[in-house]
Amino acid sequence: xxxxxxxxxxxxxxxxxxxxxxxxxxxxxxxxxxxxxxxxxxxxxxxxxxxxxxxxxxxxxxxxxxxxxxxxxxxxxxxxxxxxxxxxxxxxxxxxxxxxxxxxxxxxxxxxxxxxxxxxxxxxxxxxxxxxxxxxxxxxxxxxxxxxxxxxxxxxxxxxxxxxxxxxxxxxxxxxxxxxxxxxxxxxxxxxxxxxxxxxxxxxxxxxxxxxxxxxxxxxxxxxxxxxxxxxxxxxxxxxxxxxxxxxxxxxxxxxxxxxxxxxxxxxxxxxxxxxxxxxxxxxxxxxxxxxxxxxxxxxxxxxxxxxxxxxxxxxxxxxxxxxxxxxxxxxxxxxxxxxxxxxxxxxxxxxxxxxxxxxxxxxxxxxxxxxxxxxxxxxxxxxxxxxxxxxxxxxxxxxxxxxxxxxxxxxxxxxxxxxxxxxxxxxxxxxxxxxxxxxxxxxxxxxxxxxxxxxxxxxxxxxxxxxx
Amino acid sequence: xxxxxxxxxxxxxxxxxxxxxxxxxxxxxxxxxxxxxxxxxxxxxxxxxxxxxxxxxxxxxxxxxxxxxxxxxxxxxxxxxxxxxxxxxxxxxxxxxxxxxxxxxxxxxxxxxxxxxxxxxxxxxxxxxxxxxxxxxxxxxxxxxxxxxxxxxxxxxxxxxxxxxxxxxxxxxxxxxxxxxxxxxxxxxxxxxxxxxxxxxxxxxxxxxxxxxxxxxxxxxxxxxxxxxxxxxxxxxxxxxxxxxxxxxxxxxxxxxxxxxxxxxxxxxxxxxxxxxxxxxxxxxxxxxxxxxxxxxxxxxxxxxxxx
Numbered sequence: 001x002x003x004x005x006x007x008x009x010x011x012x013x014x015x016x017x018x019x020x021x022x023x024x025x026x027x028x029x030x031x032x033x034x035x036x037x038x039x040x041x042x043x044x045x046x047x048x049x050x051x052x053x054x055x056x057x058x059x060x061x062x063x064x065x066x067x068x069x070x071x072x073x074x075x076x077x078x079x080x081x082x083x084x085x086x087x088x089x090x091x092x093x094x095x096x097x098x099x100x101x102x103x104x105x106x107x108x109x110x111x112x113x114x115x116x117x118x119x120x121x122x123x124x125x126x127x128x129x130x131x132x133x134x135x136x137x138x139x140x141x142x143x144x145x146x147x148x149x150x151x152x153x154x155x156x157x158x159x160x161x162x163x164x165x166x167x168x169x170x171x172x173x174x175x176x177x178x179x180x181x182x183x184x185x186x187x188x189x190x191x192x193x194x195x196x197x198x199x200x201x202x203x204x205x206x207x208x209x210x211x212x213x214x215x216x217x218x219x220x221x222x223x224x225x226x227x228x229x230x231x232x233x234x235x236x237x238x239x240x241x242x243x244x245x246x247x248x249x250x251x252x253x254x255x256x257x258x259x260x261x262x263x264x265x266x267x268x269x270x271x272x273x274x275x276x277x278x279x280x281x282x283x284x285x286x287x288x289x290x291x292x293x294x295x296x297x298x299x300x301x302x303x304x305x306x307x308x309x310x311x312x313x314x315x316x317x318x319x320x321x322x323x324x325x326x327x328x329x330x331x332x333x334x335x336x337x338x339x340x341x342x343x344x345x346x347x348x349x350x351x352x353x354x355x356x357x358x359x360x361x362x363x364x365x366x367x368x369x370x371x372x373x374x375x376x377x378x379x380x381x382x383x384x385x386x387x388x389x390x391x392x393x394x395x396x397x398x399x400x401x402x403x404x405x406x407x408x409x410x411x412x413x414x415x416x417x418x419x420x421x422x423x424x425x426x427x428x429x430x431x432x433x434x435x436x437x438x439x440x441x442x443x444x445x446x447x448x449x450x451x452x453x454x455x456x457x458x459x460x461x462x463x464x465x466x467x468x469x
Numbered sequence: 470x471x472x473x474x475x476x477x478x479x480x481x482x483x484x485x486x487x488x489x490x491x492x493x494x495x496x497x498x499x500x501x502x503x504x505x506x507x508x509x510x511x512x513x514x515x516x517x518x519x520x521x522x523x524x525x526x527x528x529x530x531x532x533x534x535x536x537x538x539x540x541x542x543x544x545x546x547x548x549x550x551x552x553x554x555x556x557x558x559x560x561x562x563x564x565x566x567x568x569x570x571x572x573x574x575x576x577x578x579x580x581x582x583x584x585x586x587x588x589x590x591x592x593x594x595x596x597x598x599x600x601x602x603x604x605x606x607x608x609x610x611x612x613x614x615x616x617x618x619x620x621x622x623x624x625x626x627x628x629x630x631x632x633x634x635x636x637x638x639x640x641x642x643x644x645x646x647x648x649x650x651x652x653x654x655x656x657x658x659x660x661x662x663x664x665x666x667x668x669x670x671x672x673x674x675x676x677x678x679x680x681x682x683x684x685x686x687x688x689x690x691x692x693x694x695x696x697x698x699x700x701x702x703x704x705x706x707x708x709x710x711x712x713x714x715x716x717x718x719x720x721x722x723x724x725x726x727x728x729x730x731x732x733x734x735x736x737x738x739x740x741x742x743x744x745x746x747x748x749x750x751x752x753x754x755x756x757x758x759x760x761x762x763x764x765x766x767x768x769x770x771x772x773x774x775x776x777x
Contacts, residue, residue: 045574222562231565241566246471257472259621259775260723 003147003407004419016073016467023181032412036067039173064460070409070442074469081436083335088139088428091313093329095135099125109324114317122309128298131204135307139428145407152339158314159306160271163441164427165229170463188438188466194236200431201267207300213266215239220272220288230271249292254302267303274308316365344395353400357384360400377403406451411444421445423453438466474564475625476777481560482629488553489606490637491519492599495540497671504663512536518644521548538588550602551583567622571612621722624715635708636764638695642757649688665691672703693745706740713737727774732767
């Protein structure tokens, strides 16, 4: 039975959604539809375009915005908040560990081959201490809900999680269009995120920095799908948005080209993949890189956020071990559960997966964006047979999970207000301390019955409320 | 300020100014083609002014419809309004953070309007479309004027627009110089009232001209007006005066003087001290060509001085 976040099966509206219910009734469907069109026009005029990391597609596509907010109560958020902080902390402890003594591998909790033979593991990072020992400064954790008290983590994003600009803009537009809805201050604000990000980045200035650190956001450029977000965050923080060709290395430091001549750069919030950052140290064919920047980083001349090599922590094959990480490094029980996962690399798991294809969701280990996956219960017998062939050909490339019955939230559809499946991505910041803005990005599968929330496949976004306690 | 930001501001303003100038030239071409003795020959001078002669020659565009399509809609012609607007927006998008929200909205609003327009509707709605192009440029300039911080970025933006504007006036003079020579000197033929009026029309200068010179059209007065008048905003002298003001502010801000400062001030001194009789004596065409070369050099020197 799907959990509908707004009302119980008898139709009684749950406490957190009462203001929403009242608002829907008072406004009426017709006006809501009209406002929804207005919202879309505003998004288009401002030029907010966006694509979630790795989804591809037209970089200037507009994501559908649903104007009915998704609501968490103060108590629900309190638990999520603790769980998100805990998990982000453990992921960073894991990163420090695998690039130093590898205690968790020696303890036999994570197989060595899974780490050392992983393409996301960067041997160049071994033995290096990044400022503050922080690797993943911004952690985006994808969370789904299956019941009133049941939250599961679907996946971690430790490199460059996108979507936070949508969290901010969705709220901005809602407040602009429906000021009355926010009257009385019942909803926790999210607009502190850019300042919190700025503080996080400044706290981790490199040893060579004297005085106020110069922070920049590094983007691959306007053709990147998340370019709007890069420029938005730079603007909100009041720092320069630089492209690789604006930066160069000289005398062991990183500089940017300005109209007055070179200026020192201390902290780089990089939104470029590790592989491309430095053609001298990584991919020699990269046109995006800044030659020698990694050497400056290792010598303490500049801070890169996130640290190169952070991707080892959000690998889908590593995912299954995160609960163990939490116990191992923090000595705590995980507050947020993982989804049960079968690894086809293990023969017994693989046999189970092949025997239960009609019940499971099967994913490629390195895939993302909802591509290349099989949703067993929705697939035809032929599709399952073809997919089974692929699994047998290369079992290590696949993991499987039960088909989760994601919770639904009220959504404005052509047929009126109806439940649609949602997920949730909060953004946790790690500097000298951990910061978490009460909110995140809710993605919604706009097609009836669909479980795929990715924007490339008919997904939209919602404003996400955390109510004041 | 990042050099790339300065470069994008400079070129964004240039492309937007060029889109607007081209829209005005299309208006002129349309008007001239409707007058006795007009026709394709007038369109040729429009094409030459935009510098797209080779592009059109390669395509053999022979009808008015094809020419309007090439000048307005065809993104393949780098001088077309469509191509200029697209590049101006691409420059702006690359430096979103350097623009105010209103400036960006002016660039972004309806930027795909020309993309899927067919030739028929474009010709039918031509006056509306051209007004729309001019209005966008005006909205952009207006929002920059009232909303943008007066830091170095503002000067780079202004420099791009002013250099393009001076260049466009010079190109028009270069193409039309023969109709502006005194009666005694016969170059080509077909000089008439309409020709003179059309030059002013292309620069939206008709009323301004009458305001300044009162009486009838006289070709040397028109040349004087477009080249040397210090208060007409599209005259070469006015543009250079503003260019020098921008460069001087940058000099004060950065404490550095470059070649571009000398080039601009040298040109301004000449424009301020010459009279039109001397210009015509020395050769109007030669003088115009010299200023075209000087303006191109100035643009290069600015790029070099500020590390574009």
